[in-house]
Amino acid sequence: MRLRGEVALVTGGASGLGRAVVDRYVAEGARVAVLDRSSIGLAKLKETHGDAIVGIEGDVRLLESNKHAVARCIEAFGKLDCLVGNAGVWDYMATLVSMPDDQIEAAFDEMFSVNVKGYLLAVKAALPALYDSKGRVILTASNAAFYTSGGGPLYTSSKHAVVGLIKQLAYELGPHIRVNGIAPGGVVGSDLRGLKALGLQEQSISTISLPDMLDHVLPTGKVATAEEYTGAYVFFATRAETVPLTGSILDFNSGWGVRGLIDVNLGAELDRCFGKQTMDGKAA
Ligand SMILES: NC(=O)c1ccc[n+]([C@@H]2O[C@H](COP(=O)([O-])OP(=O)(O)OC[C@H]3O[C@@H](n4cnc5c(N)ncnc54)[C@H](O)[C@@H]3O)[C@@H](O)[C@H]2O)c1
Structure with a gap:
């Protein structure tokens, strides 16, 4: 119960990583407001968590939706301690060459509108409440915030922009509000959708087997599940353990x-050398 008495607002909390964060926060004793465009996802959350959550249907691209979510959060729970900006969309690795002339402008605007403007507006809407609570902001970045090939140029540049947003806001909002980011890699159990402007809004990342694609190249040998990422969201939301922490992004x-x-599989060499030994080095 590391978040007992805390109140969070999670954008995009009705599915995937955001949903796992909401489940974990509630399990840790927090009450959680969730802003999401999916009424079905919000209804499922309510079914599971009852009064511990309040769902707000809306679009993160609009300041009004974000303000409404904060107002509903305060109305239901009396305060806001932690904002998790998380709602996002993907470009399904659409390359610059592949994007048609008549779609590229709208695709860029949509990507930045959700992935970057959505975070900026959420923080703007939450500022008075976070000032009152001396609260925290956590923004979901991505492997694409630092490295290539986690998306095409639209997604990768939008997530790099999130890094800049975190750093600038950490500087501007200190010492009252701490702002940090978490950059997950592929998320098993997510339903990440594509851009409407590219006709990809019904496409779900769940149709791609991330373990088949990534497990053999990742040093941990395993792409993580949504649940496995949630420990970091708990850590960044705690007050006592994160006193010196702002402007950082966890890779x-x-x-x-x-x-x-x-x-890519040097672990096989370790197996060859030590595979017949037990953990304490004795022969098995
Ligand atoms: N899936 C991955 O492999 C992966 C990897 C790295 C980072 N991420 C990031 O994780 C975050 C969560 O994504 P996910 O993979 O859990 O996807 P998801 O689609 O399962 O969850 C995203 C949620 O955001 C909501 N949403 C999208 N656009 C919205 C809008 N305009 N207004 C309100 N709600 C909106 C969706 O309804 C959904 O509930 C995103 O920021 C994504 O970029 C995902």
């Missing part, structure tokens, strides 16, 4: 940035 992606390019 939380199974070693994406240090993976080998040539020999």
Whole structure:
């Protein structure tokens, strides 16, 4: 119960990573408001968590939706301690070359509108409440916030922009509000959708087997599930354990940035050397 008595607002909390964060926050004793465009996802959350959550249907691209979510959160729970900006969309690795001339402008606007403006507006709407509570902001970045090939140029640049947003806001909002980010790698159990402007709004990342694609190249040997990412969201939301922490982004992606390019499975060598030994070094 590391978040007992705390109140959070999670955007995009009706599915995937956001949903796992909501489940974990409630399990840790928090009450949680969730802003999401999916009424079905919000209804499922309510069914599971009852009065511990309040769902607000809306669009993170609109300041009004974000303000409404904060107002409903305060109305239901009396305060806001932690804002988790998380709602996002993907570009399904659409390359610059592949994007048609008549779609590229709208695709860029949609991507930045959800992934960057959505975070900016959520923080703007939450400022008075977070000032009152001396609260925290956590923004979901991505492996694509630091590295190539986690998306096409639209997604990758939008997540790099999130890094800038975190740093600038951490500087501007201190010492009252702390602002940090978490950069997960692939998320097993997510329903990440594509851009409407590219005709990809019904496409779900759940149709791609991330373990088949990534497990053999990641140093941890395993792409993580949504639930496995939630510990970091708890840590960043705690007050006592994060006193010196602001403007940081946790590269939380199974070693994406240090993976080998040539020999990707050096773990096999360890197995060859030590596989017949027990953990304390004795022969099995
Ligand atoms: N899935 C991955 O492999 C992966 C990897 C790295 C980072 N991420 C990031 O994790 C975050 C969560 O994504 P996910 O993978 O859990 O996807 P998801 O689609 O399962 O969850 C995203 C949620 O955001 C909501 N949403 C999307 N656009 C919205 C809007 N305009 N207004 C309100 N709600 C909106 C959706 O309804 C959904 O409930 C995103 O920021 C994503 O970029 C995902």
